[in-house]
Amino acid sequence: MATATPASPAAAPATRSRTDAVVMLGATIGIAVVINALALQTSVRLDLTEQKIHTLSDASVAAAQALDNVAVTVYVSKKLPETIPTPQGKVPLRGIERSFRDKIDEYLRASGGHMSIAYADDNSPGVGTIEEQGEAAKLEPFSSTEAEVTGGQLKFARFVMGATFHYKTVHEVLPKALQPGFYEFEITKILLRLKEKHDNAELMKEPLAHGKALFEGVKACNEAVQKAAKVDEKEADTTAGLNLKAATDPTQKRLDALKLARPDLDKVCKPVGDLVTKEGGPLKGKNQFGDNLVQAANQFREAWDDLAQTVGPAGSAEPDKKAVMPPHIVVPQLVNVLEQLFREVDRAHQTLTDSPGRKQIGFLCGHDEFCPFGEAEPFVQEQLAMMMAQNNPMMKQIVQAATQIAQGIDETNGRIGDNLFTKRGYSIRRVDPGEPIGSDISALIVYAPRKAVSEYTKFQLDQFLLSGRAVVMLAQEWEVALMNMAASDDIGNDMRTDYTAMTATTSNLGDILKGWGIELKKEPILDSEHVDTVRVMQLVNRGGLQFQTQQDFPYGLIPVAVDFDRSHPLTRSLSNLALPYTTSLEVTTALRNDKRFEVVDVIKSSKTSVRKAPPIPVIPPALNELVKRTPPTGPHTLALYVRGPFPSLFAGKELPKRPKREDKGKDPMGMERPKDTDENVDNDWALAKRQFRAEGSGKLLVVASNLGIEGLSRATVLSGFDLSKLTQFSADTIKLYQQWQAGFQNWQIRIGQVSHLLGDNLQFLYNVLDWASSHEALVAIRSKGDTRRPLEQIENDDARRLRLGALLGAPLLLVGAGLARWRMRRRRDAALQV
Amino acid sequence: MSNTATESLAPSPTRGASATAIATPRPPRASSMRPVITIARREMAATFDSPIAYIAGTVFLVVTGLLFFFGVSGADDFFAAREATLRPLFEYAPWVLAVILPAVTMRLLAEEKKAGTLELLVTLPVTDLQIVLGKLLGAVGFLAVALLLTGVFPLLVAMKGAPDLGAVAGGYLGLFLVGTAFLSLGLMTSTWTHNQIVAFIVGLLLCAFFWTATDALLKAVFDPVPSVLQLLNFQNQFSDFSKGVVDLRNVLYFVAVTAVGVAVSTYSLQSRQWK
Amino acid sequence: MTPHPVIQVRDLVKRYPTKTALDGVSFDVHAGEILGLLGPNGAGKSTSMKILTSYLSPSSGKVTVDGIDLDVDPVGVRALLGYLPESTPLYLDMVAYDYLMWIGEMRGFDRATCHRRIAEVASVVGIKEVIGMQIGQLSKGYKQRVGLAQALLHNPKILILDEPTSGLDPNQIVEIRNLIRDLGKSHTVILSSHNLAEVRQVCDRIVIIHRGKVVADGSVDELEGKVGASHKLVVGVAPAAGAPTSAVAALLAGLPRVKAAIFTHDVRAPVPHAVYDVEADADVRPELADAIGKAGHTIVELRRKSMDLEAIFQQLTHDV
16 A cells, blocks of 8 residues: 555646635636637537538538639627517517627638638728628628717617628628528528629620719719719808808808709719610619619709709809709708609619629519508599599599509508518519510419400410429419408498309419310319317407407318428428329329420328319308318328420410400500500410410429418409499499408408418518529528427317426326435335345 | 453464554555545435435426526426426526535534534544545535436426526536535635534625626626636536536536645635644 | 654644644654644644644654655545544434445545445444434444544554544443454554543653644653652551641641642541641652551552643743
């Protein structure tokens, strides 16, 4: 024992004094800090999630590597707020900055040195705060929930968090990065867009050049005007020296200054008018961005004309006498208007410059389908309405009311389009029937038409598909009204609740698809087990008061799809999709066996599903009773993807002519529209014949349900509105008006019935849109960032049992094991002998 | 006293063999884990022999369970949200751990100090570091049991849906690491006093400080808080785990905090020998 | 007794901020001896033992145990020691068997060896019948035995027992003392006590510590010689018939080397006699007995009056 080895001092550093301990502790903390500081430089991380949600996908890595020398500038406010307000309530920002930087760093590493990153700071003099720099770089500032008092004023501080991406001549902005779940999606989208934009910029060279010339002209004019109008006391004294007496009022000074500068201004601003015709001419009609720019420039020109007129010619002491307001009041306003209009021009130009990277998705409109746009045309032509009003003042009111409803519909549709698509970065575009489909549209959505499309539109669809672009068709073969509002029979009464019914739509999508070997069945698919609920609003009359209550019923007409094709990016990560009022799809054997075609049943209904021809009761209990009685026929295909050399539906037939456009007078911008002539129609026809394809490779996705999104259109709501019949005012007119109101309500009710399904279904729709605009990589990324893992619907009693089981089970297990252990030990102790 | 028994203690030539056999083994090396595990086993047995384990464990499981099912406000309903996720568990469990773990660690050394058993313990052939590690490991055993029992929640979710098991594993690793850091802090306060209540309260305050209050307190001193100091906050370091991401930086942070807690405990134990 | 001491303690100083507990303590312990550390409460006995077991570190000074410098390898030294701290701290919630098993494992034995050793030690200290009981439920004496068993478990070279009999009832004290004496046959033992009688009974050698200093170091006899400069006797004499007590007192006082003889009290039963305190320069018992016998009185009682510790200290410190 005498040779016992001394304890290794390194293994157990024994301290002998307070000083020792302080030194050793300091060393320990020092080592810990150094190791952690070194670790901060590394990025060893393990993503344990099943789909590697938090790791860049291959598509993102590829996108990062595909670009050479992308310069990223990151703008992050130094002091971020705790929370920010959102429509969903306060959202904490904790750790978001780190997530953002981490994500950018991940791209940097993935790019293999093809990316450079700079962080904006406010250290160097004269660059302004990070917020100012960010705003200048077109970031979207946001404010916190907490206001701060600065200089005696309550102010919401503004913050920025985002980045700009430069690649050669093109530029993209991530304006606001507050949702870590979408970072990868957003950034990869930007990278893909940068590439496309750069590639397409070559093709778009000409319109971009025109746009640029127009923009520069407007800019020069605006700058000159703003400069001339910017007078302070001193300047005014020298420049307006000749007119000292008048120059007492600053606004007067400004007028004088402008007058003085008039010759110079004319030199810069007169050409704007010419530019609008010269540069705008070739720009117009090419695409909506060009149109927007020309329109904005035109408005700017008009404002300049007004200004020029108000100011009066150079040197003239007497301004325009016709002016209602004194010019020194009007002029500053006009100068301001010019500035505002210039910003519009700037924005339109910016959008035009960006446009090559944006793939436009067309939505077919005009058949009572889901068409997320406001109408461009006014509901009633102004002159016509005036005429009616002269005949009968009551008619004026009824027309006004109808116009209001129409406006409501337009606004709703516009808002839906904005919120669902535009704000998410989709560039959507309206496709009107009877018009050729623009070449800038890369994918076409036919979203659940309830009326037949014309031969001409069918022809357009056919040729669009055969041109190799994507067509998505969602079908709505049935309308299900669990509750329908209708005008009351007695005038002056409230609306009454009308029938509950299931009516077939008059859509002819089935006919079109048949031509390509796809059969859209007319019978709805019901299910007994895999169903979601329908939400029923009930008006309960209680003590003379009406209450609205809602209740969810499991509903056989809303089957939940359970069988997804996992090989297809559209459905790879879907877990839940309820398809209200869906029918089913079948493919002819010929198509199925055709080796040239790829046919994928992307979504199928469950084995317990039933295909049942009407009549089908729509009241939930009756329906469920029926479903239980009917033997299952499933699974049925609910969505189908077909790619291959489609034959034209018009092969060997005479091509339909474009219908002649109605003469609608001036367009909403107030510009005269050229009249359509038979000759034009014939010319277009000749062109169409020349361009006709009898066969072409395309990709087609058909979904046999509208996913619960029902279209809202003037035609459905304002049915029966016919100016020619509204010559006489009668009781029927009021009933008609009530009927319109009911129409709008009915749409709300039907959307409300299934609105709880929209969350999941929209994810699928976005997948479809990304896929359709050939950003297939994004489909995978999005579904990754937003994978929902649903929990089974659990009845209240079950939920209570499970909760109780979990809450009591674990502690009981603990205490039980403790008791068992105690008893075992007692038995052992009693028997213990040595 | 029987003679034979006395003889057995006095090795006689005839009994030499047995005397050799019982000769004291060489003291284990200072770096050996054996005494650490022996101490840890006793600590765990002591914990589970006393009601504290069952009280703390039950409080942890029930409170975490309630938060899991109903949220802080009591208005959220896990089943109504219909999402097969365990994020609520990982979101709330650390809060509860920060309260109950100091209750488990408070007795570790304070009790030994008060009862005097510490004198016997530290005069056994083990180093102070081994003692501290053994005590910590024993408490970690309790943590492991408590976390194991929360397994009813993933089990329940897996019965009714398909949670992301990778994310669950990451979350549990995070809970384990943050829990161990809490235990290390609690153990540290237990070495400072012979009063268990004081050890508990100081431990609780420390845990709460690191879990939630660092931001607010630092803000009082620095505005804005430098991002380096924001790293001190446990919550910031924990959030990645609950997403299913195991980042070396986060792991090292909790390991470092635990190590510093162990170091302070060891030196505090050694302070009896300071000159 | 080997010439090489097992434990060498040299110039131990232990200073606390407010007081000095040890002020240059040095002593040796030889193999196989039972050393008693004697001193009143607060003298530094416990502090010395705590330093020996490396619970505390000395402010200065050096301790070598079996050739190992305590400062260099405290863990190595601890392996050689069995230690029973003052007031026997034990894990009260543990069963005695589990506790001893744990101690054994902590000392590096495997479980089988532990079990065998527990059996052996349990019979030595006499706790076989309570081995399955919770320590907290045991009587003070049994607790003490469990503490001893714990210290003995690894058959240590050296046993260090801090006040092993304090708080026990007289029967228990006797048992434990006997036990320690038996243990002393095969171990080197250091025990501390403030009871001189106990030390005298059990120990081969005594080191007396007072106010942090060693005031005496030697065998019981040596020490008694040292403090025996004054010998006090208690003498009980049944006087010869008719003799007055004063006569006996005079007789006693008149003996050579006797400084004083004072009558203290009478004892009536069972043998009536008078008791005298006698103070002498040397041990005069033979002469005294002789003289009393010759005078016709009967000695009923003749014993040395035990000195209380404080008196010894006073004397020793006075002498030193």
